[in-house]
Amino acid sequence: MERGNHTVTEFILVGFTTDPVMQLVLFVVFLVMYSVTLVGNTMLITLICNDFRLHTSMYFFIGNLSFLDLWYSSVYIPKILVTCISEDESISFAGCVAQFFFSAGLAYSECYLLAAMAYDRYVAISNPLLYVQIMSKRLCLYLLIYTYTGGFVNSIILTSNTFTLDFCGDNVIDDFFCDVPPLVKLACDVKGSYQAVLYFLLASNVITPIVLILASYLFIIAAILRICSTQGFHKAFSTCSSHLISVTLYFGTFLYIYSRPSSSYSLERDKMVSVFYTVVFPMLNPMIYSLRNKDVKEALKKLLKLTQPEV
Structure with a gap:
């Protein structure tokens, strides 16, 4: 594919370090983190599917969050592991496009899913008696379809605009995956129209879900303040605490990376x-939603009892 006066057929991923010892250390660290991510998210999905007590809209969304995290981490970590233990740091142009497309689609989908989960928590606290009727299977399915459709349609827009830039410099990506900031650094001319696309996608996929989440929590706070009993107050707050942690961690880092102008990018820091x-986030999510959740812990105990051999 022609880019300026050059033909770009592959990119070189710099990764984290060129020191062989540190590369081996990083390989072990990322392998352990990836293993924990796979086991944790798979276990959570299994528990939600197998235990009828977890067949509610809240756990339906949590299960899909784990599904997204499974694939999200798989977009990055296998390539990181290969780069750490081999001298081949290259990624083909098509491979870079594919990694970029799926990472953006899954990331945007997760933004929408966290917004849907905030609405679910609002309904659970403000209308507990009508919760099952309002958060019906049909509504949950529609929200999920919108989540994935919105995420990947916007990913198509971002990917098509990014990979039509003129990469007239070298092909070395100073990062461990194909992402907007390092690719923009390789472009010889980033037009205002591309910056406009980035701001549009930031507004539609990040800012809009954040606004919806904040609105949901304003109504949640108003509903909690109307609860007279201390026990009811703590119960209502505990149902939202895990989601609040996820939202803060995810959107905090997301905004830090993508809400700044390209002139202020610091690739080493951003890396x-x-x-x-x-x-890290896909690895932590199962812990956030299981260690703080009584129903999930009970389902895990039940599953462990069923798998233990009889004496």
């Missing part, structure tokens, strides 16, 4: 922050 939402 470290990117590790958090691409690798």
